Structure formats: structure tokens, C-alpha cells
Amino acid sequence: MNTVELSRVTKIYQDKNKIPVKAVDGVDLEIQAGEFTAIAGPSGSGKTTLLNIIGGLDKPTSGGVQVGGQDLTALSRDKLAEFRLNTLGFIFQAYNLIPVLTAEENAEFMLLLQGVSAQERHTRVKQEFAELGIAAELMHRRPNELSGGQQQRVAVARALVSHPQLILADEPTANLDSKTGSVLLDKMKEMNEKKGVTFIFSTHDPMVMQRARRLITLKDGKIVEDVNHR
Amino acid sequence: MNIILKIAWRNVWRNPRRSLVLISSIAVGVFGYMGTTAFSRGFLNQMVDSTIDLGGGHITISARGFHENPNINLFIAEPQRTESVLRQTPGIRTAPLVSLSGMVNSSETAAGAIINGIDPEHEPGITVISRSIAEGRYLGAAPARPEIVVGVELAKKLNVTLGEKIVLMISDLDNNISSGAYRICGLYQVSSKEFEKVNVYISMPEAQKLAGYGSAITACNIRLEDPEKVLDIAHSFSTALEGEPLEVLTWRDRNKLLEMAIATYDYSLLLTLIILFTAIAFSIANAFLMVIYERIQEFGIMMANGVLPRKIRGMLYTETFFITLLGLAMGFVASFTVFGYWSVAGLDLSNFASGLSTFGVGTTIYPAFVTYDIVLAIVVINIIVLASVLYPSIKASRFEVVDAIRFV
Ligand SMILES: Nc1ncnc2c1ncn2[C@@H]1O[C@H](COP(=O)(O)OP(=O)(O)OP(=O)(O)O)[C@@H](O)[C@H]1O
Numbered sequence: 233m234n235t236v237e238l239s240r241v242t243k244i245y246q247d248k249n250k251i252p253v254k255a256v257d258g259v260d261l262e263i264q265a266g267e268f269t270a271i272a273g274p275s276g277s278g279k280t281t282l283l284n285i286i287g288g289l290d291k292p293t294s295g296g297v298q299v300g301g302q303d304l305t306a307l308s309r310d311k312l313a314e315f316r317l318n319t320l321g322f323i324f325q326a327y328n329l330i331p332v333l334t335a336e337e338n339a340e341f342m343l344l345l346q347g348v349s350a351q352e353r354h355t356r357v358k359q360e361f362a363e364l365g366i367a368a369e370l371m372h373r374r375p376n377e378l379s380g381g382q383q384q385r386v387a388v389a390r391a392l393v394s395h396p397q398l399i400l401a402d403e404p405t406a407n408l409d410s411k412t413g414s415v416l417l418d419k420m421k422e423m424n425e426k427k428g429v430t431f432i433f434s435t436h437d438p439m440v441m442q443r444a445r446r447l448i449t450l451k452d453g454k455i456v457e458d459v460n461h462r
Numbered sequence: 463m464n465i466i467l468k469i470a471w472r473n474v475w476r477n478p479r480r481s482l483v484l485i486s487s488i489a490v491g492v493f494g495y496m497g498t499t500a501f502s503r504g505f506l507n508q509m510v511d512s513t514i515d516l517g518g519g520h521i522t523i524s525a526r527g528f529h530e531n532p533n534i535n536l537f538i539a540e541p542q543r544t545e546s547v548l549r550q551t552p553g554i555r556t557a558p559l560v561s562l563s564g565m566v567n568s569s570e571t572a573a574g575a576i577i578n579g580i581d582p583e584h585e586p587g588i589t590v591i592s593r594s595i596a597e598g599r600y601l602g603a604a605p606a607r608p609e610i611v612v613g614v615e616l617a618k619k620l621n622v623t624l625g626e627k628i629v630l631m632i633s634d635l636d637n638n639i640s641s642g643a644y645r646i647c648g649l650y651q652v653s654s655k656e657f658e659k660v661n662v663y664i665s666m667p668e669a670q671k672l673a674g675y676g677s678a679i680t681a682c683n684i685r686l687e688d689p690e691k692v693l694d695i696a697h698s699f700s701t702a703l704e705g706e707p708l709e710v711l712t713w714r715d716r717n718k719l720l721e722m723a724i725a726t727y728d729y730s731l732l733l734t735l736i737i738l739f740t741a742i743a744f745s746i747a748n749a750f751l752m753v754i755y756e757r758i759q760e761f762g763i764m765m766a767n768g769v770l771p772r773k774i775r776g777m778l779y780t781e782t783f784f785i786t787l788l789g790l791a792m793g794f795v796a797s798f799t800v801f802g803y804w805s806v807a808g809l810d811l812s813n814f815a816s817g818l819s820t821f822g823v824g825t826t827i828y829p830a831f832v833t834y835d836i837v838l839a840i841v842v843i844n845i846i847v848l849a850s851v852l853y854p855s856i857k858a859s860r861f862e863v864v865d866a867i868r869f870v
């Protein structure tokens with residue numbers, strides 16, 4: 233079953249001088265449930281744009297986007313928000329957290345919105361923090377009291393604890409040292425294998441590319457290579 | 463606690479200085495509003511009190527037309543019937559009155575006067591004159607010689623003092639000049655100098671003799687134990703006295719101007735409130751426009767994590783609501799402290815407003831708090847402030863998530 237189906241997706245931005253920029257250019261892509269896929273490519277090649285379109289954060293200029301059987305281009309803003317809450321986990325390149333909430337509150341944010349009980353939230357967050365190597369004394373700090381890497385891991389925890397079907401991670405290891413990055417990837421791989429969660433990364437990191445089972449390479453908004461290491 | 467509420471509350475304290483400026487501006491507005499209305503209410507209350515305390519109690523029964531045109535020919539010929547109706551009504555005090563227009567003469571000069579013929583035993587239950595004696599004493603029950611109580615201001619004007627004699631003159635029922643000499647036994651002083659200048663008090667039999675009334679009187683004045691019942695009781699009198707050539711007037715009927723001032727007060731108060739807070743609303747709207755641009759990024763993160771756009775709006779409304787509540791609380795605490803003190807101690811305005819006594823309220827004002835005014839402030843201020851963040855909030859919830867996330 234395909235979890236993600238993009239057909240001839242194009243995204244054109246207007247820059248400040250009204251010159252059109254083709255961030256994504258006629259991409260056809262099918263990703264099956266349970267895949268562990270990395271999207272690589274040089275800076276500006278359209279990786280973030282593509283992830284945003286898959287996550288329903290951005291609308292394509294043209295083309296079709298189906299995720300989990302839903303046509304995202306046809307959903308209202310409210311329905312898109314619901315879709316993200318219940319099926320997606322998002323990890324952004326930077327600035328992931330809500331500044332007035334503590335690390336713990338940020339991590340349980342989606343669980344709160346989903347109405348998960350306090351007991352359950354606490355257990356899940358505690359376990360996730362332990363596995364991601366987030367020290368207990370960091371739980372009650374706010375994002376501005378955490379390092380970039382610590383913030384990134386809290387964001388990962390937030391995506392993982394909500395048990396989504398699909399996790400979109402935009403350069404998740406960019407702010408991490410290689411050891412922490414490696415732990416994180418192992419953790420994700422485990423979730424992928426045990427629970428069948430689909431992962432799509434964008435990355436420059438060879439470590440991520442190595443572990444990905446499928447590696448898609450973008451250049452100037454087009455897919456130039458699509459390798460399956462299965 | 464709901465996570466959106468939690469974020470809203472913490473956002474209030476994120477930039478404490480900006481929030482405190484907003485909170486204080488609301489508090490200052492509330493303080494100004496409460497001051498304005500507490501003094502106005504106090505002033506109106508005191509005018510009502512003086513209308514009742516000086517002008518003949520809560521209800522007056524007199525010959526029909528007397529209030530419009532006080533004329534010696536308009537009197538209650540058989541007061542017994544009226545008195546028997548009054549006797550059947552519990553919770554009231556009554557006193558008869560003979561009211562005559564005439565002249566008062568001292569050896570030096572003369573002045574127009576309203577001559578009040580009263581029953582010294584019952585009259586103290588109606589007006590405050592008996593308790594307002596500045597010099598001498600109130601009228602005796604059965605004095606050997608005719609005596610009179612006059613206002614301090616009138617005594618000054620006539621240049622007379624306690625113990626001196628003055629002469630009252632009226633044109634009686636038969637259009638003949640009727641006069642009598644009275645020794646001043648007491649000087650009274652009340653909140654209204656205008657009142658003091660014209661009202662003099664003699665015993666009722668003396669007044670009846672002066673007018674040639676026999677046992678007739680001008681009016682029955684009534685004071686209620688429970689002023690709230692004034693309309694009901696006045697109505698029951700009208701019904702009981704149906705067919706008699708009498709009119710039953712409440713203090714509101716006697717002072718139409720005051721009645722109108724009270725009736726229109728609520729509207730003018732609402733207007734004041736709206737004008738005051740519309741000005742404040744602009745600064746709040748402006749602050750929130752800044753706030754949303756500072757926070758676009760996190761709105762993006764929240765929406766990306768499944769927060770509905772309307773919850774983003776709700777969050778901003780909630781934050782505003784918290785700020786408003788804090789402002790209201792601060793404003794009310796300050797108002798109750800300051801104006802509350804004056805409501806007990808009174809604020810003496812004699813240095814600024816000697817003209818106040820013209821209104822019959824004295825120069826000391828006691829501000830008064832009215833529940834309606836407080837509720838009105840809470841409701842209207844919340845509406846205006848929430849309306850002021852309507853536009854910023856809608857704007858915040860309309861950001862495209864990607865733009866919000868890329869916005870740095
Ligand atoms: N809002 C926007 N307005 C104009 N141009 C944009 C906008 N967003 C992206 N672009 C352009 O689209 C192209 C693709 O951007 P995108 O962020 O997807 O690249 P990327 O592959 O994620 O790059 P990086 O590795 O640096 O994160 C770039 O040329 C970028 O300048």
C-alpha cells in the first residue's frame with residue numbers, strides 16, 4: 233500500500249523580484265507504508281519543500297498529493313490540522329519548540345491535544361527521553377535553556393511519543409554530534425521495524441543516507457536518482 | 463490545565479513590561495471610570511436624599527394641581543379622610559403640612575418666603591429640619607407665644623438673630639392681607655443655601671389661622687421605612703383616594719429634573735465607558751499586532767503539530783482576557799481603596815465648588831459604588847478589548863504554516 237503518492241508535483245515560488253523559482257519540478261513519487269526513506273541533494277534542491285508538501289504544510293502549485301489515502305490538496309485548513317495531529321510527526325530543520333513550554337510539555341504537546349491521560353503522557357515522555365539520552369534535569373527547562381542538539385532531541389521525542397503513522401524529519405541530525413545522531417537513527421529504525429512507522433528524512437548526512445533503505449536524490453527540484461537498498 | 467490556556471497564561475508573562483503597560487492602561491481606565499461614576503452616583507444620591515429630606519419625604523398627598531401651581535386656594539378641606547387611609551398603611555410615618563407663599567419682614571428688609579406650618583410632634587419623622595438646628599431650638603409643642611424657625615442664610619439676609627421678632631405676611635383665602643409676628647426660636651442649617659433662604663417653619667395652627675384655613679391642610683407628607691416600595695405604596699394611595707380632588711406624588715414626581723438625570727445617567731455612563739476604552743483598545747490592538755509578528759514562528763510550529771487555526775485565535779483571546787482581568791482587578795482594587803475611603807470620609811470640595819450647595823448636596827461628596835456600574839465595566843471592557851484583538855488574532859490564524867515556519 234502506498235502511504236505517499238505524489239503525481240507531477242510542482243511548486244513554484246516567487247522571489248522578492250517576482251522571478252519564479254521552481255523549488256519542486258514535476259515530481260512523481262510513491263512511498264509505501266513502512267519505508268525508511270532519505271531524500272538527499274544539495275542545498276536549495278527542494279528537500280524541505282517536498283517534505284512540507286507531503287505534510288500538508290504547503291500546497292503544490294500543481295500536481296496531486298495523496299497521503300494515507302487522503303487528497304491533501306482538497307482538505308480545509310482545519311482538516312489538515314487534524315490530519316497532522318493524528319497521522320503525522322514533524323521534525324523541522326530548526327526552531328522546533330514552543331518557547332513558553334518546558335521540554336517535557338513540548339514533548340507531550342501532541343498527546344495533550346490528542347487527549348491522552350496524564351499518566352500515559354508521563355510514562356511515554358519519560359521513556360522516550362531516557363532512550364534519546366535527554367537527562368531528567370532537562371525536563372523542566374524551557375527551550376532557551378537547552379542546547380540546539382537538546383532542543384532537536386526534544387522535538388524528536390515529541391514526534392515519536394504521539395505514535396504517528398508517518399514521520400517527516402527535515403535534517404534531524406544536523407544539530408547533533410555523530411554519537412547522538414547515531415542513537416537517534418537507531419531509535420527511529422527500531423520504531424520503523426517494530427511498529428511499521430514510515431519515515432521520510434531529508435538529509436546531507438552520510439550516516440543517514442547509509443542507514444536509509446531507500447535513497448532519493450533531488451537536484452533542482454527533480455528526482456535524479458532513486459535507489460532501493462532492500 | 464488545558465495546554466492552550468497554559469500557553470496563553472505564560473505568554474502574558476513573556477514580555478512582562480509590555481503586559482504590565484497594557485494591564486496598567488486598563489487599570490487606569492477602570493480607575494478613571496470608577497471615579498467618574500462613583501462621584502456622579504454619590505452626587506445623585508445626595509440630591510435624592512435632599513429632595514426627600516427637605517422636600518417632604520417619599521410621597522406627598524396634596525390638592526390636585528398644587529405641585530404645578532402652589533396656590534392658597536388648593537388645599538385638602540377634610541384631611542380626616544386622607545388620614546384614615548394613611549392610618550391603615552403599615553411601615554410609614556406621616557405628618558400634615560400647611561404650605562403658604564408669602565413675605566417675611568424684619569425691621570430692615572423683606573424677602574419672599576415659603577411658610578411651612580408643621581406639627582412639631584410628627585414633622586421630625588419626615589424632614590431633617592428638627593435635626594439641623596444650628597442655634598436655638600426646634601418649635602415647641604405648645605408655645606405660649608408664636609415662634610418661628612428660619613434658615614441661617616435667611617437670618618443673615620434679614621439681618622436678624624435668635625430671639626428677635628419677624629413678621630410674616632400673606633394674602634389669605636379672601637384676598638385680604640393677613641399677617642403675624644413671630645419670635646425666632648431657632649436657626650437651621652442644611653445642605654442647600656437656596657432652601658435656607660426661603661423656607662420658614664411655624665406651628666400648623668398658626669399657619670391655618672394666617673391662611674384662614676380652619677382645619678384644612680395643604681398636604682400630607684409620608685416617609686417610608688422601605689424606600690423601594692415607593693411606587694407600590696403611592697399606587698395604593700391613588701387607588702384608595704380615587705375620586706377625591708387629590709394628587710399623590712412621589713419624590714420623583716416632585717423633582718422631574720432629577721428623575722430625568724437619573725434615568726439618562728446609565729446611558730451617558732455607557733457612552734463614557736465606550737469612549738474611554740475605545741482609546742485604550744487601539745493601543746492594545748497595536749501591541750497585539752506586534753506580538754503576532756514576534757510569534758509567527760511558534761504559531762507555525764503549533765499548527766504543524768495539529769493545532770487548529772481557531773485554537774490559535776482562542777489562545778490570543780485568552781491571553782487578552784487574562785490581561786483584561788488583571789487590569790480590571792488592579793483598577794477595582796485601586797478604586798475601592800481610594801474612592802472607598804472617600805465614600806466613608808467624604809471629599810470636601812468647598813474650596814473648588816461652593817456652587818454645589820445650589821444643588822442641595824452640600825460641599826462634601828460621598829462617592830457611591832453601584833453594582834450595575836461595576837458589572838457594566840466588566841462586560842463592556844471585556845467586549846471592547848476582545849474586539850480590539852479580533853483583527854490581530856484572525857491574522858495570526860490565517861498565516862500559511864510554511865510561511866510561518868520560514869519566518870525568522
Ligand atoms: N518561501 C519561499 N519563497 C521563495 N523561494 C523559496 C521559498 N521557499 C523555498 N524557496 C526556494 O526554493 C528552493 C528549494 O528550497 P528548499 O528549502 O526546499 O531547499 P532544501 O533542499 O531544503 O535546501 P537546504 O538543504 O538548504 O535546506 C530554493 O531555491 C529556495 O530558495
Ligand SMILES: [Mg+2]
Pocket residue numbers: 279280281325402434
Ligand atoms: Mg531544507
